[in-house]
Amino acid sequence: MSLAITVLFYVATVILITGLAYRIWVYAKVPAPLKIATTPAPVTKGGVVLRMFREVAFFESLFKSNKLLWLLGVLFHLGLLLVLLRHLRYFINPVPTVIELVQPFGKYAAFAMIAGLLGLWARRFVIDRVRYISAPSDHLILALLVLIGISGASMTFVSHVDVVGLKSFTLGLLTFDWKPLPSDLLLVVHLFLVAVLMIIFPYSKLLHGVGVFFSPTRNQVDNPREKRHLADWARKLEENS
């Protein structure tokens, strides 16, 4: 089992990184031939950086749209962020002070994350419009995340895992000096599901995390009267006429 999880994690990591790199390369390569910023839009690059920061850090547009949905989204994403930060303790030795400070919040953030996810999932059943647009994969991804959250939180709050053994396993992965995984069913389930998440990430709607940075309605400077904005394929039209 130890070996299987070890191999799985290397495979998942390679798929996640190459998949994301490929996506980023594609998005960067495809030109945006026209200025289509949703206005009012910033007129400087600095302004665009701020707009993008508000979008990514505070979900500005979602806040304009729907306060409850925003709250659930923030609960989940902020919870996930704290949980991920807390998990760095398994990959860094010695544990930096910042991560030590996050530790107590990171522990309870798991509940925020799970609550957010369950709220988001409930919308897919309760609101007729959201039910209409939900595909099986939308439910499965939520199920996957909820299970990851519950299996992880159980190891913190219900049945403690051998964290010393776990840390030697994870550090072993990083240094290619493989150590056995503590035998613990919850841990195996948790790690397996995380690997699945890593593998589907670049090939599913989870890509929204990357896509938002490439969204022309959000990342463009509003200056079309001052600057021409010609894509290469559009320039060829000019050369031919």
Place this chain on the structure above:
Amino acid sequence: MAKAKFEVPELQEYPEVPKIEPGTMAHLETFKAKPEFQEALGFPGELVDNWQEQAIEAMGDMLGKYRSLKVYMDSCVKCGACTDKCHYYLGTKDPKNMPVARQDLMRKVYRRYFTLAGKFFPKLVGATDFTQEVLDDWYNYFHQCSQCRRCSVFCPYGIDTAEISMAAREIMDRIGVGDKYSNEIIGKVYRIGNNLGLPGPALEDTLEGLEEDVFDETGVEVKYPMDVKGADILLVTPSADFFAEPHVDGLIGYGKVFHEAGVSWTVSSKASEAANFGMFIGSYENMRKVSLRIREAALELGVKRIIFGECGHAWRVAYAFLNTLAGPFDFLDKNYPVPQHILEFTLDEIEKGTLNIDKSLNDDMVLTFHDSCNVARATRMGDKPGGQFDIPRAVIKAVCNNYVDMPEDTIREATFCCGGGGGLLTDDLMELRVKGAKPRMEALKSVTEEYGVTHMAAICAICKSQFTKVIPYYGFEMDQIVSVHQLVSNALILTGQNSEGEEDESEEDAA
């Protein structure tokens, strides 16, 4: 109140989001373009034999040319933030008019042919083959989107359904399925110079008629010139301004403002149209070709500046695309933005004090203002973000004493489309147009009841035509829609104008 063959929605005091009713608008299919109109734009005349193959190829081509399309196909998480934002959904209850569901009509095909998950597990991710049934849905529902971008304001990833409906229309055009309204009109622009097919001599007559009208009313010889070489300003305005009501009252206003500002100006018979329906059909090539007329006219006439009249999507193409499509405009006067909006010009003159305004001449009205979707969410006026909201209001308030805004969530960046934009201003879509106007009508009704609003001003030829046609269905009167420059015209006292008094009053009695 106008009679309809369909059920006109009831206006509610507190607008609410309706429950979905699948299929309510599935029957509405706008007329398809005849082969001659398709071919004039460089598209196949009718549905090609291997359409499915060609459509997938066209989609692949677009995905490689437009980052927006590629990113938006991948990024949606189906959160539902947009589901209650589209005026067509709110007015028709058809779930395929929810922005995400409209996008999904394309996304399910994209996933099937362009993603691993869709190739191997189509059912799981909601992917389907591009069947005739799907194509029919595309045709009907991508022609039930006015490309107003309201959904893009509220999407956490900025997904813009307009980009997707434009791409879908381009793909359909490329396999020979175009819509009659837009494609026939673009053909007219190429052949005759404007959407309405008004030839040069007819325009000249119309402009002379306006000069006479203004002279009769004011005693001042205000000129409405055409094809004058060496004029300072080329005015490019929607052709509806030449004769439709209340558009033409706006054109009269532009002429009066230019006259008082002491600048020389002209319209062009070659570029006698600001509208550019190439945008509606998502065709870069056609949009560029239509835009180049303006460049050519400016060069031929030797003007120094280009100013656009009141038109929503035209201002989007002008403000956001013209420089890219038909620039660089380095032959024009660098002291002015290229192009300028007529409202930017008029506000400048008001602030300089060159216009003699008597606001009380508009005291018979209580005004509100409809932000046109393309102006609000795709352009700017002036130097500062949001100038597109502030400048029209500043002009209206400078010429009117009574002004109130409609509810905050229905104006500015959250403005509701008139219901007729995006190439849908055709009689065969009247049911959609009437139902799509519902959210705006509710907002108008609320300020009518609360503040006694009598008139709604607009700065878009499509909005004006749409509203004058559909508001009677909701119990309003056609003439409650006014042009912003009509208000300017009412309040502007020309230098040397007949003194106020008998003449004006007798005219009002007759009206």
